[in-house]
Amino acid sequence: MNGDHHHEHAHAARSDLTRNQSLVFDTLEGADAPLTAYNILDRLNGEGLRAPLQVYRALDKLLDLGMVHRLESLNAFVACRHPGCATHEAVAFAICDDCGSVAEITDSSLVDALDTITRSADFKPRKTTVEMRGLCSDCQAA
Amino acid sequence: MNGDHHHEHAHAARSDLTRNQSLVFDTLEGADAPLTAYNILDRLNGEGLRAPLQVYRALDKLLDLGMVHRLESLNAFVACRHPGCATHEAVAFAICDDCGSVAEITDSSLVDALDTITRSADFKPRKTTVEMRGLCSDCQAA
DNA sequence: GTAGGTGATGTTATATCATTACATCGCGTT
């Protein structure tokens, strides 16, 4: 990396990304639904990516930087759309099973509730996953 | 099934399970950490189970009955240990990455927070996943 | 400038998790 990285994170900025990392990030950012690693690979065949590992390695880095999230219940990935890109402590995802839209939500009551739970169980969380699968506002109409 | 099943769920009771379903459930209940479908298959080779599908079909049924939970972040399964086995509306799991222990937690503040989020987003959840990966009380000592 | 370190890359093979497709069986109902 380039000189001052105190803690990784903060704002890596797309300019610091390598070619493969940029390709993967741009693909995710341009998608309107989560993509699997193999989805991404398919879309980047034309750019010279041929092996899954090229995508997984880029994803690992982007996850590290906080620019991408993994949706565990889908085995898929989305670009971070967190408004303000704050602490990212406990983000919730509302995933529409009909249209595939994903809303990224931060909520202090949720953070508080999770914090209270971990305190009372004396559990030290490293990563917390909150995913709601269901129907978005639009798709409930139909 | 046998006569009166109003809504599935409630308490299927192990006596209603088929042989394969019982084998899989007993294996999960006896384990002290989550098991993958292939873990279960390995342990049940001696009982005549040979193909993944035999395990996955039993798991599907047990999940349906609410007797087993799938941990999305591990692609693994645990027997339900919910004290009282209440509504199961929004269960949180605290998963120790060191020893593999899993605590199943229900908390009304968490349910409230999630409920508030879905209301304000007009999102209709069908299934909610809350998984915390980290270190349990015991493992923080070491 | 040469040697070494480090992180990204390319490629092949393999591991792990899950489903499709199809034939069969048991058992209660008609």
Added chain:
DNA sequence: AACGCGATGTAATGATATAACATCACCTAC
């Protein structure tokens, strides 16, 4: 007997993820 229907057995395949190894680009130390 004929049928429906859920569970079962088996083989093949699909989908997701990692291991292993060689190479390259770049920076730094000597």
